[in-house]
Amino acid sequence: MDPLRPISEDLRLFVGRDEETRRYLVDLLSDKRALKVVTGDVGVGKTTFVNACQYMSYAGQSPDGFPFELPKLLPCFDKIQVREGNNLDVFFQQVMVTICQSIAYHCKIATIEPPTLVKEYLRFFLDLNIQSGGAGGSVGFNLPAGFGIELGGSGKASTPTSIKNIRHHLLKLVELSMDELRFDGISVVVNNLDILSKDSLLQFVNEARDELFDIPGIYWTLIGRKGIATVISTESDRVGDYLSGTELCLTPLKFPDTKQIIDRRVDELRLDSRPDAVCPLQEDMIYLFHDMSLKETRETLSICGEVVRRVIGVNPALKIIPREIAVSAFVQYAYERAKDLDLSESKVKILSAVWAKESCRPKDFANFDYKTIQGFNSALKVLSDKGILSVEEKGRARIYRMTGLTVLAAITGALGEEIRQAAASQMNKLSEPVASTMESEPTAFDEAQLSLELDED
Ligand SMILES: Nc1ncnc2c1ncn2[C@@H]1O[C@H](COP(=O)(O)OP(=O)(O)OP(=O)(O)O)[C@@H](O)[C@H]1O
Ligand SMILES: [Mg+2]
Structure with missing residues (x-):
């Protein structure tokens, strides 16, 4: 179950999180250089939430009654995945590629030609990545299908010849986004900080602070496990000073929101290709799966999806799945998931x-x-x-x-x-x-x- 992307089609499916959205957007206005930290448990909807907020500032769509005008930020359509053992150079490259790909994607939506410099950077970095054997998968490239862009042309890029001075190149990209593309800045999201050990996390934020976090015009959001903002502020005053407000911790969605997420997806299906689509799960079954998933949105959606797929797959005429059958499909699914856990x-x-x-x-x-x-x-x-x-x-x-x-x-x-x-x-x-x-x-x-x-x- 992929997170919703920061594009209008996906945002139609975004449900709830009103309070947190307002907090995030107010933070965005408060201090341009502040780092925003969004945390929460696995599959609770962190990436989706940040994408939704990014889209709001991109499209100038603030929530109803929001009293401030949002800065227009270019969203990073692809999130940066940090990995244990990557150094700051790798991170620099990821930031460059992510921003360039986002500019190119924006140009595609706006049906304008991507700036030559951006194409050159992309050719350079993609080439670099291929030559270094994919850099251990270090550069993001997680753009969902359809996000790829045609670079056109061939031959090697002339700039930059060295990645030593990437800060300079990043500043150029910010300038280009503001002057040519009329953005107020760029929003860059660093995902999955939870996979770093505490030491690596601190090392990463300390190093990035001087080289990256203070680049004017880049708005950073860090996504990770609960409590990382406190770890950063207590263990590194230097970075702590950069944090904006308190950690925005996403709590699990309540049942009515989860139910609405499913209803919206069914509605979408109806509008799309299946005019007769209805949700074959009764409400109390969705409630059961929501609770058994500990209200993790991703887990709830995958259980509901699996149960429906399994039952309707063998019995397509069934309109409503009887309770006992839904439960037994769920238990069967649980066995399959647990099989690979290999617990000593x-x-x-x-x-x-x-x-x-x-x-x-x-x-x-x-x-x-x-x-x-x-x-x-x-x-x-x-x-x-x-x-x-x-x-x-x-x-x-x-x-x-x-x-x-x-x-x-x-x-x-x-x-x-x-x-x-x-x-x-x-x-x-x-x-x-x-x-x-x-x-x-x-x-x-x-x-x-x-x-x-x-x-x-
Ligand atoms: N508010 C929401 N509205 C609609 N769908 C949502 C919402 N929150 C989460 N989802 C859906 O739930 C699933 C999990 O969301 P997401 O990937 O954003 O979670 P996450 O917290 O980033 O997960 P992880 O911990 O693995 O990074 C996705 O399929 C997403 O579309
Ligand atoms: Mg995520």
């Missing part, structure tokens, strides 16, 4: 502790069958990289919470019989056709977390 006994122990809301210290590693603290930490990292746990930095503690994937694994018994029964009873409770449950927010999974105190490290 010691990892199951960690997940059971998370389920039981325990807290512990790294020195408790032996209780989890690990020989060293490092082994224990790397097991936690594997679990969070696989999306079975989510992580939050909280002062000196790190909090691991379960995710929708943990619940899927639980249902299949991968975390042991006791937890399977607990998950099954929660599922049975929710799949009863009782409309009243939909009013209240269930709490059975809400707090499950393992909190680690890091002082002992």
Whole structure:
């Protein structure tokens, strides 16, 4: 399930987040050089949210009643993916390519010829990337289908001959965006900072601060795990001073919003190619899947999509999927997802502790069958990289919470019989056709977390 892109067709599908949108847009006005930090759990809708905000400032569409005029910023249609081990040079290149591709894409929408300089830069950097064997996939190139642009012409670009002075080239791009394309600046988004270790994160922001974050005309947004703004401001005063306001942490969408996301997508299908399209899932089934996914939007949409695909695939005439059939397709899907998790006994122990809301210290590693603290930490990292746990930095503690994937694994018994029964009873409770449950927010999974105190490290 890809995030919505910062283009009008996708933004029609964007639901909710009114309060957060206003906060983000006000931040955009407050201080041109400030770094905005957007955080939240896996699949909660961070990239989609930032894309929606980017589109608003690009298209000059502020929310109803928004009292200020937004700066017109060129959005980076492609987000920059940081990777552990990449240095600032790689990041520089990614920023150059992302901005050039976005300018080119903007020119395509506006049916104007991309500036020659932009074409030259792109040829240079794409060539550079190919010659260095793809630079370990370091340069973004995640533009969705149809975003590619024709460079035309052939031969090598003459500029820049060196990437040493990229700051100078970035300044040129900002100038070009303002003077030729009439933007007030460029919005650059750095995605997935959550995959960096705390040390790498700090090293990255410290290095980028002097070279990049103070370039006038570039508005930076960093997307990552909960708590990173606090980590940055407490551990690096120099960068902390650049942060705008507080971290914008996206909380999971409430059920009515999730339901509306699905309704909008069905409406779209109806307008598009399927005039008779209806959602074959009953509302209480969507509610069940929303809850079993811990309200992660991506997970909820994939469960709903999978259940519909599986059932309607073999029975296309079915208009409404009966409850028991929806539940059994869901359980079958859970088994398939859990199959690849490859959980060792010691990892199951960690997940059971998370389920039981325990807290512990790294020195408790032996209780989890690990020989060293490092082994224990790397097991936690594997679990969070696989999306079975989510992580939050909280002062000196790190909090691991379960995710929708943990619940899927639980249902299949991968975390042991006791937890399977607990998950099954929660599922049975929710799949009863009782409309009243939909009013209240269930709490059975809400707090499950393992909190680690890091002082002992
Ligand atoms: N407010 C929203 N309106 C409509 N769709 C949404 C909304 N938020 C999220 N989605 C949908 O949910 C899915 C997940 O969203 P997205 O990729 O933005 O999450 P994320 O938090 O960036 O995930 P990750 O942690 O993996 O980076 C996407 O398919 C997206 O289209
Ligand atoms: Mg994302």
